[in-house]
Amino acid sequence: MSNHRKPMIVILALLLVLALVACGQQQQEAAGPKGESATSKEETAAGGVGEVRGVTGDTIRIGAILDFTGPYKSAGVLMRSGIETYFKYVNDHGGINGRKVVTFFEDNQSNPPTSLAAANKLIFNDKVFALAGVHGSAAFAAIYDLVEKEKVISFSLGHATQDFEPLKKMVFQVPTPYYHQAARIVDFFIDDLGIKEPKIGVIYQDDAMGMDALKGVEAEAKARDIEIVAKEPYQRGATDLSTQVLNLKRSGAEQVIVGGIFTQAGMFLKEAQKVNYKPATAGISPTLNEVVFDVAGEAADGFYAANCFSMPDDETYVQAEEIAKKYNVEPNPHFLYGFVNAAVLTEALEAVGDEITPEKVAAALEKLNKVTVPGFVPSITFGPDKHFATGASGLFKLDYAQKKWVPAAPYKEPVGLQKK
Amino acid sequence: MGTEILQLMIGGFATGSIYALIALGFVLIYKATGILNFAQGELMMVGAYIYFALVTELQLPFLAAFLLTLVLSGILGLVLEFVFIERMVGEPVFSVVVITLGLASLLRSLTGIVFGVLEKGLATPFSGKSLAIGPLVIWQTHAYAIVGGVALFIIFMAFFKFSKTGIGMRAAAEDQDVARLMGINIGRVFGLSWIIAAVVASVGGIFYGDLSFLEPHMSFFGLRALPAALLGGLDSVGGALIGGLAIGLIEGLAGGYLGGTGQELAPWILVLVILMARPYGLFGTREIKRV
Amino acid sequence: MARSGNFNVSYRQEIAIFRTLGQKLWLGLLGVILLAYPLLFGEYYVYIINFALIAIIAALGLNLLTGYTGQISLGHAAFLAVGAYTTAIFSSMGLPFILVLLLSALTSLILGLIIGFPSLRLEGLYLAIATMAFYFIVAYVIAHWTDMTGGQYGLKVAPLRVLGLPIDSNTRFYYLLVTFVVASVYFATNLARSRVGRAFVAIRDRDIAAEVMGIDVARYKLISFAVSSAYAGMAGSLYAYFVGILAPEHFGFDVSIQYIAMIIAGGLGSIEGAIIGALFISLLPEGLRFVTGALASSFPELSSNFLLLKEGVYGLIIVLFLIIEPTGIYGIWRRIKDSWDTFPYKYRG
Structure with missing residues (x-):
């Protein structure tokens, strides 16, 4: 009928066809019979030496999503310091099986949409192997699917039951649930x-x-x-x-x-x-x-x-304090949230050895049985169907x-x- | 049981008196300039932070800090008006209102960057002291807020009714062009209304900060004073007082009987009802539109 | 042989959307860039642009209501939220994508009509307050009607499949969203230049005069609300599929403010303005991140205050554009283009 509409319709149709073709190609890549093409693409994207995202010959990239400017802002800065301090300590003692830890932090204001943006940045842009802490229950819930799909071992910085119920393969919680x-x-x-x-x-x-x-x-x-x-x-x-x-x-x-x-x-x-x-x-x-x-x-x-964390005079507190003192910081409850998560993650990474993959680290975490780390009083026990460390407080x-x-x-x- | 209802009502009135102070700011600016200042809550917040800085950084005594806060807030109001609002005279209302929304974001962000985002306790000589009236207990701050609020209201009602400047401001709200032709200095009227709005907001901010704590998002409390201003009528000074007290009371009773979070919802439903039934509020002037 | 302007020799030419060869060429180039984008940039940037594409759809809706019809809405986030939650609820019942999308747009549209009714009585400021009250009520219901919306626990959205193809990567979402953006722009462009669009503008400029000229003001105001909220509902629906899990925080009051910033920065009352503004505001945080990253060594507090800074910059953009450049980025662009076209003369003859 009207001639003038033609170019628009042509363009629309063209776009649609191309989109479908592009999607189809992608699907082939992802679900191809070998199933390897997608992985190999990911590996080159990770810039690694034929290994998993975030792990190279001499470094391992670890991120955390914290609240620096939201309702729990007073906690976020300290949690960051806790994570940084523990990994500095690890790096100064030869790293994790020779690999130095590089840390990346993002602010989420304990807010779900911001967390999703932060997680995407950390995973796709900074290419981290694991998240040593995600702050905020609803904020963490917003990225469960993403970390499960991308296989990013993630530690809760909170105590929410939904972190481990229903069980998520990549999600672990150290602090005692509320x-x-x-x-x-x-x-x-x-x-x-x-x-x-x-x-x-x-x-x-x-x-x-x-x-x-x-x-x-x-x-x-x-x-x-x-x-x-x-x-x-x-x-x-x-x-x-x-x-x-x-x-x-x-x-x-x-x-x-x-x-x-x-x-x-x-x-x-x-x-x-x-x-x-x-x-x-x-x-x-x-x-x-x-x-x-x-x-x-x-x-x-x-x-x-x-x-559930150590308070002054406790034995585990003194251990944490010894480490923290070397870096001129003082352990307090929020500091320990980050610190303890970093310690547990390090424990599992060391147990895995040289060939680090998310699946292996998850398995190593599930094998932790009555382990004590500096800064945390109850002993830590995970299992294949139990991804929270303890119920004691x-x-x-x-x-x-x-x-x-x-x-x-x-x-x-x-x-x-x-x-x- | 009777005392509990009374206690809820007194608590509601006390919160309402702070709403009334902030609502007064909304009303003054609307009355004089015909726009709604969405940064009113931020003026309240910045006022409280100024007081906080004077007390903690300069170690000023209460009265000096309080008076200096009023002066500095007034200057802030004037500067904001001069830099951002004055040049918008004659522009569509939409633009000016949206500018105040932008200013609100800007002030929140700057306050967070300058003072940090951590909660801060604010101390006045009457902090944490309570006052027993028979079986009822209220904070001294609440008592001062009620007394101070009512006093400020009487002053401003008289100001608009009797003083030449006040009448000029009313004229400016009615019709800027005509007022200008009648020899009223529109710029001065605008400036003055922003000064007064900032000053009353800072008083509310100090009272409010004393009752809870300071943080940049306390400005959202100011937004909740908007239903109060609307209920009384956007151009009625006395309406702001009654609207503020009424909203405080509704929130208090809704909280007591509908459960803890019912108070968040009640004022907004009321707003829709008012807008449908009587957009000019209980005491506002009904506008008749001419071509 | 240069022409001194575009002369139309038939009516059909005059009402064509693409009137010159240049326009068609540029558009073709744009199409190629759009299609090639995911191949040129990393996954993170595809993810970022996907949000911008969703924002374009919603901003088009707001611009039709606010920019064209002159009705201030502080409740745009509420319409997005309604669309998104409708999608989450219906998608989990296993309904197909297109149906869910239509239902979401429809639910938003109905709510838009309901909130549009007071707009027949309310003007400017009062309408702004009414839409704000509406927003706070919707936000409260979403946060507290836990059985339906999941409240603070959040609500999962079923994975998206279109024609049997799972849309599960950023790149696939990108192509889906581009399709919807093109369709939305196409529809909005045609609406804006039709009888309806001209009625919108007449109402904005002077509603009583419009009434006198025979425009049914009430009807067109309601149409404007309906179209705007349907756009927002559709954007909300796509948003829900894209993020996978919804929580009340996705639709804070600041979202409404962001959309206002978009249409102001881009240019009120133009389709291009909504597109440019949505892109500008959505990509701004990345630019800001770059700047704070570069300044991090001398001002370390900047990057830890990044989100605060972002809020402030949105505010500043609103204020500066309204004071200095009310026509927005698109207005600037058009001025530059005009002075280029007419060089060395200052005005068109």
């Missing part, structure tokens, strides 16, 4: 503080982290036949918890478990003190941070927080006068969850 931590806190109220009939209230962040903690409390409470009197969610980054505090007070909760991070733990304590509400309060490990002092002031006194009490955390209960697995 689920187990929260369950341990229930035990702590009953066994360590000796409260026979606790009335537990939960205040939790309404995201994956908070839900994990809530589910852990619920499971342990059910196993031990305990009542949960209130469950109060708040939005991530909330700046006002007054209604949640009032609701908890109204419910008559005498013990409160905080499934959130330090800022909101501090705000909870401050707000509770205002309305003269004084429950025994304990939080999962993200609340173990000095910011609680800043936000809550003296209301922070007596707050408990769960932890200890509790620490905040001493406002001394401005420090003092040990309150030993590192243990939750009793109720083990029964199942």
Whole structure:
């Protein structure tokens, strides 16, 4: 009908045909009978010497995706320092079987889309072999498929259950899951503080982290036949918890478990003190941070927080400190997240030997049994169907006068969850 | 049970008084210049950071730091207006509004780079002190916010009603060209409205920072004052006060009875309802459109 | 023999999209470059450009609404989100790609009509606020309706197959997206120069005058909202397939701002503007990364503040373009082209 449309239609058709042809060619390459052409292409792209992405004769490239400018920014810088410090130490002692570690870091603001961009950059542009840490539960979830498909061994920097359930071949988690931590806190109220009939209230962040903690409390409470009197969610980054505090007070909760991070733990304590509400309060490990002092002031006194990393005076802490001191840094909880991941990854890489492939490293990780690394108290055991290292955690009490955390209960697995 | 509802209401009013201060900023700029300043929350945030810097870096006492913050915020408002807004007089409203959106991103980013992104505690002489009224407890900061807010409102209502400059600003909002023909210095009116908006925002910022903490994204709290301004009517100073208190109250009660996060949603639904039913707000002026 | 202009000798010539041989040649060159791109650049850059291609589709939609019809929308991210989540939900039911895509565009379109209705009553600022409120409500629902959207856990999207071919690499996505971009541009170009497009512009310039001239303002405003949100829904659908798993953070308020930055930087009210702006804003972080990388030795804090810097630069671009160059990059380009065409004279005769 109209002549003027012709060129456009021709171009469109041309594009389509070419696109299909190009796709078809690619498919042939990828799914060709030998299946090697695609791999060999990848290898040349990796710039290696006929080996896997990120591994050359004398180097191994390792990345990490951290939060430098997002809601957990205070942690990100320290995690980076932990990873860097451990790999510097490895490099100064001859590297991993002679290969030096080269590190690459990207900021993700704990945000899924940014993480995806960061992971693509690290994998395709920087060509890393493994990710020694990915921060943020939802952020990590956004790249599971990518790291599985590209076979990039990835370590969680968090405690989310979804990191290992369902099992993902390339994904490993060292820090104790929130689920187990929260369950341990229930035990702590009953066994360590000796409260026979606790009335537990939960205040939790309404995201994956908070839900994990809530589910852990619920499971342990059910196993031990305990009542949960209130469950109060708040939005991530909330700046006002007054209604949640009032609701908890109204419910008559005498013990409160905080499934959130330090800022909101501090705000909870401050707000509770205002309305003269004084429950025994304990939080999962993200609340173990000095910011609680800043936000809550003296209301922070007596707050408990769960932890799986070493605290000063512990033997494993001293080992970590010895290494850190050589590089003029001081180990603190967030530093240790990075540090410990780097140590576990190094352990597996060394066990594999010269011929490093992602599959072999994953297998080596799964063989780790009751291994202890500097900076981490519980022993680490992975298995073919268990990609989290441990369920044990200890509790620490905040001493406002001394401005420090003092040990309150030993590192243990939750009793109720083990029964199942 | 009765005291709990009262406690929720008092808490809501207290938050509402800070909303009211920020909403006042929205209203003043809208009233004088006919645009909506999406950087209002950022003015609040920068004000709080200025106070923070004066107290921690220069070790100034509270009152000196507070007054100096007001002065510096006013200057910031004036500079922003002079550099970015003044040259846009006569341009479509769309352009100016989008410029304020751009300014908002810019201010957030600069603040993060200069002060770092870590949460910072902000201290005032009344930080963390509470005040008991019978069975109810409120923060002293809340009490000051309510008192200070109401005082500022009375001042500005009188200003717009009686002073020559105030009437000039109202005239400018009505019709820039006509106001200019009547001998009103539009540039001055614009500058003044931005100064005042920045000053009231910084007061809100200090109160708010004292109640929670400082970080660049605290500016989003300012965005939540927009429903308040809208409810009262975008051009009504008294409406901003009542709108602020009402939104605070709704948020408080929604949080108490709908659960912890209901308060995030309630104001926005209210906005849609207001816009459908009464876009000019409870106390705003109804505009009649002429060709 | 040089001509002093393009003279049309028939009506058909005048309404043709490609009017000169030069245009066709340039377009052919562009087509070749588009097809060869994945062969020339590494996988990472294909990945980056894929996001830009998706952004082009959504920016075209926003430009039709804001640039052509003059309706400010701060809720574009919400339409993208609705499209994306619709795709995630329907794709997991095993529906074929084209159907899922259409359903996503349709869902967005219906929501666009719903939010378009207040626009019949609301002007400028109030419409901006209404779309913003709409955005915050959608964002809240996505974050909290966990059964449907997965909430903070995220929602998986079924792998994409087109005509039996799995689209599972960046390169394959690239060709698929290029096809959609070409089709979207084609449709938008024709819409913009048709009766509908001219009605949009008339409403933008003076809605009452448009009404007097016999344009059904309400109808065309709604059409504009519908088309714009359908574009966003389609872009959201492709986005969902591309990223594979959705979370509320994909559709933050800053996404709406980014799209506004795109159409302003590119040029309001032109198809080319939307394309250039989407490319410019999407590729800007890479340019910024290059600059901060080069300056890293003297200003190490720059690269650790990279994402903050990015946010600031988006803001700066909006402000600077609106103040200094309201016609955007496309406007600059057209001015340069005009002065080249008319050299040594200053104006067209």
